[in-house]
Amino acid sequence: MPKAYWIARVDVKDADAYKAYVTGAADAFKAHGARFLARGGRFTAAEGTGRARNVVIEFPSFEAAVDCYNSLEYQAARAHRAGFSEGEIVIVEGVEP
Template sequence: MAKAYWIARIDVHNMDGYKDYVAQNGAVFAAFGAKFLVRGGQHEAAEGTARSRNVVLEFKDYATAQACYHSPEYQRLVAMRAPHSDGELVIIEGYDGAQPGA
């Protein structure tokens, strides 16, 4: 079964308010077995428009990634985060098929 990912691109406009979201999201992610693959870090917008913060979370499967996002626990955090940031979050199923040229 393919893993799944959250890909989030965020611009934070109030870091003090956003810190509460960051401080509380770890417990929710841990409950769903999520693993940070990218959490901020150096980046370059090789194409398109950059956001100031980029995050990739890995989940064991697509259903778990969806369940985490739609859980009451995470939706409470969305409401906490929303006044302090703007961005996009995509939930996407990974690919575990044959690789091109292989």
């Protein structure tokens, strides 16, 4: 079964308020086997418009990635970032090695 990934691109408007999202989402990520591969590090926008924060999260399966996003824990955390950030999250199924 191939792994899956969240690819998130975010502009954070209030870093202190955003911390409540990060803290709240931790339980959802842990419960669904998430592993952070990239989390806000250095980047360059090679094509298109970039965002200030880029995150790649690996999950054991596409179902786990979708279930995490739809979980009550994640949705509660998501509500914390609604007014303090703007961005996109896509969930992508990986390829078998």
